Amino acid sequence: TLVYVLNGPNLARLGLTEPGRDGRAAYPELVRVCQETAAELGLRAVVLQTDSEAELVGWLHRVAEEAAPLVLNPAAFTHCSYPVRDALALRRAPAIEVHLCNPYAREPFRRVSVLSDVVDGAVTGLGTDSYRLALHAVARLAGAGAR
Ligand code: DQA
Numbered sequence: 183t184l185v186y187v188l189n190g191p192n193l194a195r196l197g198l199t200e201p202g203r204d205g206r207a208a209y210p211e212l213v214r215v216c217q218e219t220a221a222e223l224g225l226r227a228v229v230l231q232t233d234s235e236a237e238l239v240g241w242l243h244r245v246a247e248e249a250a251p252l253v254l255n256p257a258a259f260t261h262c263s264y265p266v267r268d269a270l271a272l273r274r275a276p277a278i279e280v281h282l283c284n285p286y287a288r289e290p291f292r293r294v295s296v297l298s299d300v301v302d303g304a305v306t307g308l309g310t311d312s313y314r315l316a317l318h319a320v321a322r323l324a325g326a327g328a329r
Contacts, residue, residue, distance in 0.1 A: 183224075185320060186245050187216045187313065189231040190238060190257030190266075196282075207310050215310045216253075216317065223321040225251075235263060242269035249274040251324040253316045255281060260295045267297040276323035278316040279304040 189212075197208035207215070213229045220227035232238050238259065245252050246269075254277060259266045270277065277300075284307030285292035298304055302323055305312040 183226070183251070183324070184248070185220055185225045185227050185251045185253065185317065185324075186241070187220075187227050187229040187253045187255075187317075188238065188241055188245075189229070189255045190259045191233040193255060193257050194231045194233075212310055212313065216313050219314045219317045223317060225317070225321060227317070235259060235265060239265050239269040242266070243272065246272040246274055251275045251320045252277040253280055253313060253320055254278070254301070255313075256297065260285070260297065261291055262296065264296060267300060270297055271300040273300075276320050277301045278320050278323075279306075280312045280316045281306040282309050282312055283307060 194209045196212060209231065216227045216229045230241060232241070238256070252273060252275065254270065256263065256266055256279070260279070260281070279295065279298060279301045281304070287307070295304070303319060305316045305319070308315065
């Protein structure tokens with residue numbers, strides 16, 4: 183089974199722009215963690231990153247069409263993108279929101295997620311472990327035939 187791990191703006195620059203802030207790992211390490219965790223769960227992870235809202239919306243349409251499980255780090259789109267939210271709401275399989283950092287420990291605008299009510303759950307603040315745990319959760323939900 184395929185699981186999508188979609189990442190929003192600036193995440194490919196992880197560890198380059200603000201070392202130590204968004205988790206200790208650089209993006210290639212994050213991709214490796216996702217692929218390795220998915221393999222342990224008997225899944226195949228398609229890990230993608232985009233800085234473009236339109237591209238992310240297109241990927242979310244594909245996820246919906248394929249009824250594929252999803253781990254999504256919408257990055258700053260979390261706090262402001264209704265298009266991303268509406269595209270995510272089309273999903274037909276479990277979806278987990280992830281954040282490397284703890285958004286509640288940062289600027290006030292990060293306390294709001296415009297999409298947390300259209301996901302099954304969220305894992306935040308644990309660096310790459312947020313993705314590990316989210317992949318475990320989504321695999322369980324998908325296996326249980328939830329939704
Ligand atoms: C983030 C948190 C967002 O607030 C921020 O805009 C990001 C990264 C995280 O993974 O911690 O780009 O989604």
